[in-house]
Amino acid sequence: MIMIIKKITKIKNTGNLHDFNWSNLKPEDNTVNPDFKKINLIFGWNGTGKTTLSRVLRNFELGKVCKKLEKYKNSEYEIELIDGSKLSHLDLENKKNIRVFNKDFIEENIFQDIEQDGKSVRPIYYLGDKKIELIQERKEREKKQKDLETTRKDLAEKEKAKEKFESNTAKNIKDTLLGIKKFQFYEKPFFIGAFRTIQQKIENGETTIDKLKIETRFYNDKLKTIKNVEALQVWINDIKAKSGNITKSYLEDISEILLKTVSLQKIIERLKDDWELSSWVQQGLSLHKKKKSTRCEFCGQQIPKERISELEAHFNKDYTELNDSINKKINEINDWKIEETEKIPDDSLKRLAQKLNNLSKTLITEVIKKQKNILASRTLSKETKNSLLNEASEINKSAINLDNSFTNLAEELESSSIADNFDEYKDKIKEVADLKEKKAKFVSDIEQLEEKIRKGERDIKDFKLPAKDINNDMVSFLGHSDLHFAAKGDEHGEVCYEIKRGDEIAFNLSESEKTAISLIYFLRKLKEDEFNSTEGAVLIDDPISSLDSQFLYNAYSFIISSIEIDSSNDLLVGQFFLLTHNYDFLNLFKKKYRNKIDKNKCGLYMLRISLDSSKKRMSNIYELDHLLKKFDSDYQYLFSKLIEFEKTTDEEKSDLTLIYPYPNMARRVLEVFLSFRFPGKSDYKDKIDSIKASKKIKESVYRFTNLKSHGTLKEAEGFSPEIIEPASQNHILDVLKLMRQEDEPHCKEMEKLLK
16 A cells, blocks of 8 residues: 555544644745645654654554553544545554654664573663563563462462361351351361352341351350250250151051051960060970970970960961060160150259150050050050140141250351351451452463564564674764664574673663664664655654754754665655654755755644643644745744734733743844854753843843743643733843844844845
């Protein structure tokens, strides 16, 4: 795509360029086309928006909004190309064929790192934004990996502390409430579950920490009750278990036994009517069978076989089975008896035990009656069964309720203990959760960085500049060979440079040196494959600071040699922009391209600050003032502005929009004037003191031009109201007064020239 810019149609809401309008470029005679030319020289003092303008155009180079402009969320801009097409802030998805050199390029394309070799620490330098981005991503990954390791250690410690807290708290609760069955196996998971339940209730508004906490005096009373439960728990459990055995089905079994009868082959009447004797004989028969004895173990006499047969006929299989069933039930019911009830320390529990024993006694009585008259059928009435069931159920329910009351009391104490530790445990949970989140974030960041690094390593095609070429260019630019570059490879095989100043390692580079290196790199990069120079635009923003006046010509020559094909003044690039605050630097280009200016092939423009109706600073583009076009110095132009101010009305002098730039103008005019009047003096104040005028005027003019001129350039949104006060207006007029007193003929000639 051909990227030759015809005009900047608008810039809105972007720093000083909040209402940038191309319509200001209207030539006085309407014969000159104000559109951008192949060569464009733009003059503007500091603070007029040069760098902001360069950043707007650099967005098209980057294919995104540059970092320094991201803060302007409502920024809008549009440019029109030479073919009539337009590009705006909505067209940044693809990189455009333009290259911009400004402060941001310097920051992004020269990077100082530290190389450690044993005990020696030396700086190394990288050139190229993509390479620097890759280096910084590697460093960021390394830093995050260290942070991740630290976080993992912290997390392990916090998790260990949290688990220890859980175990200790659970143990304390278990030891305190050991007498309650629920808490006999109380471990960490039970504590965690109870905590979560309480936490949920608090979040739902069902309770509060204060409600859960038990006052010490009540806590001790309840704890004493719980301690007594340890002694009661055995009886409670015994009563619950045994009363629970008396069920409807169990009573049905007993009823069935009571009803059951057997048929005997031969009944021995004596045994039939005497239960004790019958039981004794039956046991004896069983014993003799077991021992296979033919003699009576009681009297020693021979037992007749007939007698054995008679007894076996009486105690047949059905009889034996029924009798065994009766004995089994008797033994079961006897086992339900609560022993030593007098030792039960709780009266209510003692009464329950006695009731259960009475209930057992009633059942045993019924069964024994059957045993004593085993051949007779007996019944357990429905009323009796219901009565027994109801009584057993009441006993069981009372025991359960008593057990539950103790469990509930224990749970109150558990909740109180958790409430006491709630905030501390919650903090520990949060510490662990925060560290887990932090760890996950580091892991995610590292994964993303590794993907960026892999992509960067695949895609990197940074322009490689040999050290020899850098050294040659530095000599051309700086005019000396004090700085010397030596290329080397870093631990990843990336090309970097060691810089020496003379024979010593250069630990720091001055801003001028960084600018020189970056500009050399920028101009060399114009030849890279990705940039179609003949169809693209190149913009260079303020490559010379006010401290670099000694390098003006060298920088100018280097730029010219880099963008021109040969001495014919034809360019290697499709379009060239130079933005500068240094009029002497601008003048070099004016002289170089005088013929092109005359033929309307080189445009001369200026950025100028004014104040809008809301007193907000705004910058716009204008044709370069005719005095700046005509003369090789800005002195004539600035002098004319002071004369204009002198001729304004009092009302106009109080107009902040009009008066805004004058302190800086006054300073600049006075500096130039005094440099010719007193060439032997270098200090600004010394020069003012040399003027033949009253000390009061000289002091006031010095203070005004020295303080107000610098402040005007640094204020972002407004201007000090002091400037429109009469005293400040008089200071501006005093500058002309001093100049006229010192050299009236010069001032008259200047005014004549301006007419």
